[in-house]
Amino acid sequence: MVTATNQPVVEVSNSELSDLGIASAVPQVHWSRSAEEARRAIGAAGERALLRLLRQGGVPQVRHVAAESDAYGYDIEAARCLAERAHLEVKSTTDPTRLVVHLTRHEYEVMVTDLEWFLVAVLVGADGNAVNVATVSRRWLRSAVPEDRAKEGSWESARLEVPPYAITPGLVTGAWQLLPDALLPSRPVWGLQSSALLPV
Numbered sequence: 661m662v663t664a665t666n667q668p669v670v671e672v673s674n675s676e677l678s679d680l681g682i683a684s685a686v687p688q689v690h691w692s693r694s695a696e697e698a699r700r701a702i703g704a705a706g707e708r709a710l711l712r713l714l715r716q717g718g719v720p721q722v723r724h725v726a727a728e729s730d731a732y733g734y735d736i737e738a739a740r741c742l743a744e745r746a747h748l749e750v751k752s753t754t755d756p757t758r759l760v761v762h763l764t765r766h767e768y769e770v771m772v773t774d775l776e777w778f779l780v781a782v783l784v785g786a787d788g789n790a791v792n793v794a795t796v797s798r799r800w801l802r803s804a805v806p807e808d809r810a811k812e813g814s815w816e817s818a819r820l821e822v823p824p825y826a827i828t829p830g831l832v833t834g835a836w837q838l839l840p841d842a843l844l845p846s847r848p849v850w851g852l853q854s855s856a857l858l859p860v
Contacts, residue, residue, distance in 0.1 A: 756792075780795055
């Protein structure tokens with residue numbers, strides 16, 4: 661089965677395509693159930709790792725809202741007090757060479773209206789712990805999402821490859837710090853440099 665744009669709907673192997681005589685007409689599929697399950701496991705591991713860091717760092721109010729519902733548009737609610745609150749959307753990866761995130765339309769719309777929303781990237785190690793934690797610039801996210809071109813269609817999810825200048829090491833939540841940098845792992849990854857970073 662293929663879509664109207666000739667993209668496969670399900671995973672089809674090269675041998676199956678050859679058997680059908682359509683190998684050249686249908687592009688190779690890069691989705692599989694096992695890959696999707698692995699992606700979800702990495703996402704859950706990143707959320708757990710950040711929850712551990714927040715609790716070990718003494719943040720008094722930490723709530724894993726993603727375990728309750730996707731409706732929030734972020735994964736973790738963390739607060740030191742009423743004036744120091746953060747809604748953290750966690751994007752996890754095991755790739756230290758580049759940061760690729762998948763942002764839903766709902767997450768983006770929450771970001772636009774919620775000044776306490778932050779996108780946190782977590783590099784997950786083989787042991788399930790965080791190897792690095794960084795914050796992605798909201799300004800860059802606004803500039804990178806697709807544009808709706810007609811009222812009949814809108815984007816629902818976007819794959820974004822985040823450039824190093826749009827990534828700031830640590831949990832950058834504005835004028836206050838949710839966790840001191842000393843408590844966060846900070847192995848150099850994703851081409852991070854301390855200069856020329858965009859504000860969060």
